Amino acid sequence: MSQRVGESASQRVGESASQRVGESASQRVGESANQQVSESANRRVVDSLTHLSSLIPTLAFLGLFFFLPLTRILAFGLDASAVTLDNLRLASHVLFFTFYQAFLSVLLTLVLGLPAAWLFARYDFPGKSLLKALTAVPFMLPTVVVAAGFNALLGPRGWLNLGLMNLFSLQDPPVEFVGTLGAILAAHVFYNTTIVIRIVGSALSQLDPRLPEAARVLGADERRAFRHVTLPLLRPSILAAGLLVFLFDFTSFGVILLLGGPQFATLEVEIYLQALSLLDLPLAALLSAIQLACTLAFSALYTRLARVQAQTSPRPRPASYAKTLRQRLFVASFTLLLIAFFILPLLALPLRSVTQLEATRGDRTQFQAGLTLDFYRELFVNRRGSVFYVPPAEALRNSLLYAGTTVLLSLLLGFPAARALSRQTRLTRLLDPLLMLPLGASAVMLGLGFILAFNRMLAQPWLVPIAHTTIALPFVIRALQPALASIPERLRQAAANLGASPLRVWLTVDWPIIWRAALAAATFAFTVSMGEFGATALLTRPEYPTIPVAIYRFLSQPGGLNYGQAMAMATLLMAVTTLAILLIERVRLPGGEF
Amino acid sequence: MLKVENVYKTYEGQPLLRGISFSVAAGETVCLLGASGSGKSTLLRIIAGLEVAESGRVFWDGGDLSGVAAHRRNFGLMFQDYALFPHLSVAENVAFGLKMQNLPAAEIKERVAAVLGMVNLRAFEHRRVTELSGGEQQRVALARALAPRPRLLMFDEPLGALDRALRDRLLGELRGILHRTRVPAIYVTHDQEEAFTIADRIILLHQGEIVQQGAPEAVYARPKSKWVAKFLGLGNVVDGKKLTEDGRRWTVETEFGVWKVDCKTGAGDGSSAALLVRPGAVNAGEGGNRLSGRVADVIFEKDRFKIVLEGGFYFYASQALTVGEAVDLQVEAECLA
Structure with a gap:
């Protein structure tokens, strides 16, 4: 989840940040031209030094908790003991499957996403913005929640199977979904369709409508106008969206572990299995190194692609209501499809968490349908022989504690860094990609790095919020930075000129702009921490489970009660995350992305 | 075709x-x-x-x-x-x-x-x-x-x-x-x-x-x-009130003077008329329709001066006039159907 939330945010935040930064840079150039050169040069040196000193804690933190683990991984993974023929054979096998499932996922995501992008860009229909928001919800949800949602809908105890079993009096669930490649692909499509809708949809609505019209007038029928003009113009955005989706699917962890099971090992899952169950740390490190190389290559490629597709039309084509019968059929059927696909898993989960549909123990075919809060009540009971040594509600407490710590830490470290980065100097231009590098590392990899770097401290529960902070920090910085950069120095000067004291200046100029960004950043860090699964799964101790870890454990145990508790917990996590998303949307500065 | x-x-x-x-x-x-x-x-x-x-x-x-x-x-x-x-x-x-x-x-x-x-x-x-x-x-x-x-x-x-x-x-x-x-x-x-x-x-x-x-x-x-005269920028469009009508010859009162104009019967709504005075139809001659006004602005335009009177009426002159100067000119007005 952290990965996802992060990437999307960093992408969005990054875009607006670079725009803003660009503006302020040009402003500064203009201003400094008016000043005496020597004076401004002097000040620049002093500025740079202040920047550097305010960046020290953040850099030290990342050095210790990101770059050190990273170097440990590389040292371990590229060691002679890791690079053996057997290991390479396994790695190539896993690498192939990782590519294969990611490729299929991208293909299917495009199959659903491209018509959806067309639908949103070209047509108006009642409830359009609501549906668009609905398609974006999964992207922010923790993977365990999505996995639980699909499980509640299509799993062996899910609605579909229960319904079919009831209808045809079957002994066993007829639909096998969990544990298949189909489940992985469905969840990936569920997650990432919104990326295609956003990127390709925006390219589509930016596309000058007169270009295909010009083709029509020049003798092209609709099909040829599409093939020779519309499609080539959309191609960069389709490629960019596809690549970004590929990147997410490539490093997917929770979905594959929870819905696919260990027989479908991607690099990320294999790293986890090798590190945790098989204790083959060198192999895990080797796999991490391979994955890192791949993600960095894809990221670089994506950055290049994303830069290419920046051409806007002077008059974007407005969406309109469907006119012809064919258009109406398309709008109606596709809207229904999207509603079904995106709402059913999200609805199945909370409903399943309050429904007793089977005898808790014993005969499965005897249904006692009814509403119940038992699963929630059970969360507070420490049963002997249950999955935990502690009442499951402890997981709730742990998650909140970790999330709180993560928020505090990442804001403390993020603020000075964002402040320093908001002013462009040669130094910050150099440091910026360095601070963003944790985005390129996956969560499981970070967990492995922690194990390799701090194995003697693994008993300490505080390593978990530290890892969460490392993951959340780039997003926090990217959320704060544009807000800080958006305050022009002239505004402060004007306030001072009007007689405001420095404190008054800060209170009247800086604070109103900063608090929204700070709240958004905090909520972001909170959400990242609450849903983080990959790193936590490796680092957490059995007696300190977090919510995602608890859900995973519940789901991997047999029994209706465990299942129900997984549903209950996933519902709680979904509720918390949804509230956080809504909060972020509310405090987001109008106009900008943050 | x-x-x-x-x-x-x-x-x-x-x-x-x-x-x-x-x-x-x-x-x-x-x-x-x-x-x-x-x-x-x-x-x-x-x-x-x-x-x-x-x-x-x-x-x-x-x-x-x-x-x-x-x-x-x-x-x-x-x-x-x-x-x-x-x-x-x-x-x-x-x-x-x-x-x-x-x-x-x-x-x-x-x-x-x-x-x-x-x-x-x-x-x-x-x-x-x-x-x-x-x-x-x-x-x-x-x-x-x-x-x-x-x-x-x-x-x-x-x-x-x-x-x-x-x-x-x-x-x-x-x-x-x-x-x-x-x-x-x-x-x-x-x-x-x-x-x-x-x-x-x-x-x-x-x-x-x-x-x-x-x-x-x-x-x-x-x-x-x-509208056509205004859109094409043909000259001054002046609204006036019909005083008398003698066949096609109307006497029309405008804010710049009382002028005699050739109009078609039934032009305007019968009691008012819109007149067009092209800038070239203004000259310093004696007699005819008289335009009197005061110069409000003089604008240099390469080979001529644009003279704007109070009330917005304009014409061209080869020599500059002074702002505030009173003018009395001969104009040729057309009736806009």
């Missing part, structure tokens, strides 16, 4: 075109002139087949085009801001229409070269269109529209985005090309000077209706209404 019959179109509930009928003869350049928002572009799009009129029809050589899709009409349309394909080179843009006709590659190459030569862009073949200047883009758009040898060419404000000097030059070139190729053309603009330069016939659109049409000189000489 082209005949437009009684075309109606509404836009967001408002009538945009209200019964437009006109025709274009072989080799003729017709200019649709009107303010922005008068529905000119929409009319072009209807003729091109990109939009459908609510009622009314478009004919070519007597054949109804209602069921004919845009790509089968073989009408060239040059869009405002050109709508060049940004992913194609200059030559590929120009070749697009020929490719759609599935012509052999050799012929396409030959015709692209010929057409690019016509617009003086031979050297630009392999350039990206995004690298071109506004004037060069305009020529590529023209070449692209000309290449498939359309039976009708339509221009939608083709020079709108360019600066004055470039505009005048391109307008001249365009006029030359239209005359040479003898393609019938419809040229849409809001700029009356452009219209007068290029048109064989001008059609004035106002509030979705044709208010006047005719040869440029005829429209210039006999504006049909107050």
Whole structure:
């Protein structure tokens, strides 16, 4: 989840940040031209030094908790003991499957996403913005929640199977979904369709409508106008969206572990299995190194692609209501499809968490349908022989504690860094990609790095919020930075000129702009921490489970009660995350992305 | 050749075109002139087949085009801001229409070269269109529209985005090309000077209706209404009150003086009249209709001075007057029907 939330945010935040930064840079150039050169040069040196000193804690933190683990991984993974023929054979096998499932996922995501992008860009229909928001919800949800949602809908105890079993009096669930490649692909499509809708949809609505019209007038029928003009113009955005989706699917962890099971090992899952169950740390490190190389290559490629597709039309084509019968059929059927696909898993989960549909123990075919809060009540009971040594509600407490710590830490470290980065100097231009590098590392990899770097401290529960902070920090910085950069120095000067004291200046100029960004950043860090699964799964101790870890454990145990508790917990996590998303949307500065 | 019959179109509930009928003869350049928002572009799009009129029809050589899709009409349309394909080179843009006709590659190459030569862009073949200047883009758009040898060419404000000097030059070139190729053309603009330069016939659109049409000189000489005179900037439009009527000879009282004017019976609403005084119809002579006023502003305009009186009346003088000076001049007024 952290990965996802992060990437999307960093992408969005990054875009607006670079725009803003660009503006302020040009402003500064203009201003400094008016000043005496020597004076401004002097000040620049002093500025740079202040920047550097305010960046020290953040850099030290990342050095210790990101770059050190990273170097440990590389040292371990590229060691002679890791690079053996057997290991390479396994790695190539896993690498192939990782590519294969990611490729299929991208293909299917495009199959659903491209018509959806067309639908949103070209047509108006009642409830359009609501549906668009609905398609974006999964992207922010923790993977365990999505996995639980699909499980509640299509799993062996899910609605579909229960319904079919009831209808045809079957002994066993007829639909096998969990544990298949189909489940992985469905969840990936569920997650990432919104990326295609956003990127390709925006390219589509930016596309000058007169270009295909010009083709029509020049003798092209609709099909040829599409093939020779519309499609080539959309191609960069389709490629960019596809690549970004590929990147997410490539490093997917929770979905594959929870819905696919260990027989479908991607690099990320294999790293986890090798590190945790098989204790083959060198192999895990080797796999991490391979994955890192791949993600960095894809990221670089994506950055290049994303830069290419920046051409806007002077008059974007407005969406309109469907006119012809064919258009109406398309709008109606596709809207229904999207509603079904995106709402059913999200609805199945909370409903399943309050429904007793089977005898808790014993005969499965005897249904006692009814509403119940038992699963929630059970969360507070420490049963002997249950999955935990502690009442499951402890997981709730742990998650909140970790999330709180993560928020505090990442804001403390993020603020000075964002402040320093908001002013462009040669130094910050150099440091910026360095601070963003944790985005390129996956969560499981970070967990492995922690194990390799701090194995003697693994008993300490505080390593978990530290890892969460490392993951959340780039997003926090990217959320704060544009807000800080958006305050022009002239505004402060004007306030001072009007007689405001420095404190008054800060209170009247800086604070109103900063608090929204700070709240958004905090909520972001909170959400990242609450849903983080990959790193936590490796680092957490059995007696300190977090919510995602608890859900995973519940789901991997047999029994209706465990299942129900997984549903209950996933519902709680979904509720918390949804509230956080809504909060972020509310405090987001109008106009900008943050 | 082209005949437009009684075309109606509404836009967001408002009538945009209200019964437009006109025709274009072989080799003729017709200019649709009107303010922005008068529905000119929409009319072009209807003729091109990109939009459908609510009622009314478009004919070519007597054949109804209602069921004919845009790509089968073989009408060239040059869009405002050109709508060049940004992913194609200059030559590929120009070749697009020929490719759609599935012509052999050799012929396409030959015709692209010929057409690019016509617009003086031979050297630009392999350039990206995004690298071109506004004037060069305009020529590529023209070449692209000309290449498939359309039976009708339509221009939608083709020079709108360019600066004055470039505009005048391109307008001249365009006029030359239209005359040479003898393609019938419809040229849409809001700029009356452009219209007068290029048109064989001008059609004035106002509030979705044709208010006047005719040869440029005829429209210039006999504006049909107050709006036409104002829109074409023909001179001072002065409102007045009819005092007496002696056949066609009216006596009209205006804020600048009481004048005798030739009006048609039934002009205006019977008691008032709108008069046009062209700047050239003001002179220092004795007698006739007298205009008295006080100079409010004097503006230097190269070889003459524009004199503006209090109340906004203007005329030209070869020598500057002083602000505040009282003037008493002879004017020739026309009655706007």
